[in-house]
Amino acid sequence: MLFSEFHFRSKNERNGSIEVICGSMFSGKTEELIRRLRRAKIAKLNIEIFKPATDVRYHETQVVSHDSSSIASTPVEHSSAILLYGSNTDVVGIDEAQFFDEGLTDVCIALANRGIRVIIAGLDMDFQGEPFGPMPSLMAVAEDVTKVHAICAQCGAPASYSYRTATNGDTFFLGEKESYEPRCRACFNTK
Numbered sequence: 705m706l707f708s709e710f711h712f713r714s715k716n717e718r719n720g721s722i723e724v725i726c727g728s729m730f731s732g733k734t735e736e737l738i739r740r741l742r743r744a745k746i747a748k749l750n751i752e753i754f755k756p757a758t759d760v761r762y763h764e765t766q767v768v769s770h771d772s773s774s775i776a777s778t779p780v781e782h783s784s785a786i787l788l789y790g791s792n793t794d795v796v797g798i799d800e801a802q803f804f805d806e807g808l809t810d811v812c813i814a815l816a817n818r819g820i821r822v823i824i825a826g827l828d829m830d831f832q833g834e835p836f837g838p839m840p841s842l843m844a845v846a847e848d849v850t851k852v853h854a855i856c857a858q859c860g861a862p863a864s865y866s867y868r869t870a871t872n873g874d875t876f877f878l879g880e881k882e883s884y885e886p887r888c889r890a891c892f893n894t895k
Contacts, residue, residue, distance in 0.1 A: 718794070718819030722812050722846040724801075726828035726839060729866040730886045731854040734799055737825040738775050741797045744821070749794035753777040754786050756803040783808040783838075786815070793820055801826030802837040809841040831868035831884070833892065854886030865892035 725736045744751050757779035777797075780786060783804045786796065796815055801808060801824045812822045828843070828851070830836040843849050853862040863886035870883035 718821075720816035720819045721821050721848070722816050722842065723821070723823045723848045723850070724839070724843050724846040725823070725825040725850045725852065726843065727852040728829070728854050728864050728886045729827065729884045731852040731863070733825040733827075733852055736850065736852060737797055737799055737823060740823050741775055741795065744795040749821075750792050751795040751797060752786075752789050752793045753797040753799070754780050754789075755799045757781045758803060783811045786811050795821045795823065798822070798824045799826070801842060802828075802830075802839050804838055806838050806841070808838040809845060812842060813845060827866060829865065831866055833865055856888040856891050857885035858887055858891035861888040861890070863888050863891075865889065867892055 723740075725733045725740075727733055741751055741753060753775060755777045775797075777799065778789060784807060786798070786808075798804070798808070798812075803826075812824065815822050824842055824846075826839050826842075827836050828839050851864075853864055855861075856863040857867075865887045866884050867887040868884055
């Protein structure tokens with residue numbers, strides 16, 4: 705690469721990035737997402753928050769954590785819709801990323817390349833312990849990955865798995881404490 709091909713950022717140009725918050729159910733992913741977004745608001749940054757339109761467990765337009773913290777969001781059907789919002793956005797938050805289509809990774813890369821800080825929260829594994837949706841590729845392209853842990857409902861150890869107690873076999877099954885519990889590796893494997 706020739707010296708003339710290098711692009712030097714001016715002090716006014718933003719440096720975009722991708723941050724992923726992942727873990728099992730009940731591990732505090734959404735709480736951490738909301739915390740980071742609230743800090744961005746305090747810093748007077750323009751934020752946009754998105755969630756899958758299919759996730760209406762707590763509220764249709766709010767991102768809500770298990771401890772009832774909430775923040776306004778825009779529900780979208782497809783990840784490409786995220787690119788249509790907010791030309792003056794500094795920070796984009798995305799909750800329940802595992803429920804989005806595989807195009808979410810390219811959307812997040814495009815946003816980061818525009819100088820936007822993208823903060824994503826989602827389950828890294830499904831109820832069978834397999835990588836979930838676009839999360840593996842998002843973690844691969846992220847500058848920062850934070851894995852949070854719940855407490856195993858069986859033994860009290862740190863939990864990384866979401867064990868489904870309901871008998872539904874669908875990978876995409878919205879549920880709460882009546883359908884899932886966090887488990888450590890040992891308790892997850894002694895189903």
